[in-house]
Amino acid sequence: MxxxxxxxxxxxxxxxxxxxxxxxxxxxxxxxxxxxxxxxxxxxxxxxxxxxxxxxxxxxxxxxxxxxxxxxxxxxxxxxxxxxxxxxxxxxxxxxxLASTSWQTKDGGGFSQADFTIDWETRQVTCPNGSTTSHWREDRSQQGAAVVRARFPTAACRPCKAREQCTRSNSKSDIGRRITLRPQAEQEVIQQARAQEDxxxxxxxxxxxxxxxxxxxxxxxxxxxxxxxxxxxxxxxxxxxxxxxxxxxxxxxxxxxxxxxxxxxxxxxxxxxxxx
Missing domain, CATH: 3.30.420 (Nucleotidyltransferase; domain 5)
Incomplete structure (x- = not known):
C-alpha cells in the first residue's frame, strides 16, 4: 500500500x-x-x-x-x-x-497419475501393474477444495517390482501408494486438456x-x-x-x-x- x-x-x-x-x-x-x-x-x-x-x-x-x-x-x-x-x-x-509437478512426471520414468485407470462407478483406481486401491475417501485439500484420496494396499505395493517407479517411501513402510484426485468432472478435464495441448x-x-x-x-x-x-x-x-x-x-x-x-x-x- x-x-x-x-x-x-x-x-x-x-x-x-x-x-x-x-x-x-x-x-x-x-x-x-x-x-x-x-x-x-x-x-x-x-x-x-x-x-x-x-x-x-x-x-x-x-x-x-x-x-x-x-x-x-x-x-x-x-x-x-x-x-x-x-x-x-x-x-x-x-x-x-498446469502440468503435473510430481517427481514421477518430471523424471519421465515413473508412474504418474495419468498412468492409473480410474473407475468412478466402483470407486477404485487400478495401477499399471493391475493392483486396485483398497481405500477411497472424499476429503478436502489444504485450500478447502473437494478431493478424493485413494490408497493402495501395502500387501500389493511392498513386493511390487516396479515400486521404485511408483513411490519413494521406504520399502518397509506400512503405507501403499496414495493417489489424490479431483472430483470426476474436473479430473476428466485435466486429463483431456493435457492430452490435447500437444x-x-x-x-x-x-x-x-x-x-x-x-x-x-x-x-x-x-x-x-x-x-x-x-x-x-x-x-x-x-x-x-x-x-x-x-x-x-x-x-x-x-x-x-x-x-x-x-x-x-x-x-x-x-x-x-x-x-x-
Whole structure:
C-alpha cells in the first residue's frame, strides 16, 4: 500500500515489481471483423487472475456477449473454472492447464497419475501393474477444495517390482501408494486438456490468443494504459474503460478505412538469425 493511493497494492510478476492495479481485457478475435474489446475488469494488483473468470462471464452474459470459446492464458485456467464455465454459461474455456509437478512426471520414468485407470462407478483406481486401491475417501485439500484420496494396499505395493517407479517411501513402510484426485468432472478435464495441448489442432486454435497480447501492447505504447492518471480504484477503473473505448474507435476507423494491421515487430536479435 502507498500513502498516495490507499487502494493501490504492491505486487510482483516475473521479477517486475509495481504499485497499483491490474487490468483484464476481453476482446473478439473473428477473422472477418475488427478485434473489439468487449469487457474491461480492474482489480488491485494482488488479485489472482483466475478469480476474474466467473465475474467476466457473468458480465458478458448480461450483455449477451458471451463467446462460444474463450481463449485465456495459464493464469486463468483451472479445471474448476473450465467445468464452471461449461455448466453455467456453455462456454468452452481454453488455456494451458498446469502440468503435473510430481517427481514421477518430471523424471519421465515413473508412474504418474495419468498412468492409473480410474473407475468412478466402483470407486477404485487400478495401477499399471493391475493392483486396485483398497481405500477411497472424499476429503478436502489444504485450500478447502473437494478431493478424493485413494490408497493402495501395502500387501500389493511392498513386493511390487516396479515400486521404485511408483513411490519413494521406504520399502518397509506400512503405507501403499496414495493417489489424490479431483472430483470426476474436473479430473476428466485435466486429463483431456493435457492430452490435447500437444496436438497441432489445439496449438492452431490457441494461437489466436496472441492477439490480446498485441492489444495490451497497443494499450501500453499508444494509449498509456499502464500509467494511472488518478488515485483510487474507481477512477482507475474509469480510466481503463475510457482507454478501451478509445482503442475500439481506433480499430473501427482502421477497419472502415481498410487500414492494414501493423506487422509484428522483428527484434534486432531475430534479424541476425541465419535463414535456412
Amino acid at each position: 502507498t500513502p498516495y493511493d490507499t487502494d493501490a497494492r504492491e505486487s510482483v510478476k516475473r521479477g517486475i515489481f509495481w504499485d497499483g492495479y491490474k487490468v483484464h481485457l476481453t476482446e473478439t478475435c473473428e477473422p472477418d471483423g475488427p478485434n473489439l474489446i468487449t469487457h474491461v475488469a480492474t482489480t488491485d494488483s494482488t488479485v489472482q487472475d483466475v478469480r476474474l473468470i466467473a465475474p467476466i462471464h457473468a458480465h458478458l452474459a448480461e450483455r449477451r456477449l458471451l463467446p462460444d470459446r474463450h481463449l485465456v492464458d495459464a493464469g486463468y485456467t483451472t479445471a474448476r473454472e473450465v467445468v464452471t464455465a461449461r455448466r453455467a454459461h456453455s462456454v468452452d474455456l481454453v488455456g494451458p492447464v 496436438t497441432p489442432e489445439w496449438k492452431e486454435q490457441y494461437a489466436h490468443r496472441a492477439g490480446v497480447e498485441g492489444t495490451i501492447s497497443q494499450g501500453v505504447r499508444t494509449f498509456g494504459l499502464r500509467r494511472c492518471r488518478y488515485h483510487g480504484m474507481a477512477k482507475a477503473r474509469l480510466q481503463h474503460q475510457l482507454t478501451a473505448t478509445a482503442m475500439n474507435f481506433n480499430r473501427l476507423n482502421a477497419w472502415w478505412t481498410d487500414t492494414p494491421r501493423a506487422r509484428t515487430r522483428t527484434s534486432h536479435l531475430a534479424v541476425l538469425r541465419p535463414t535456412e
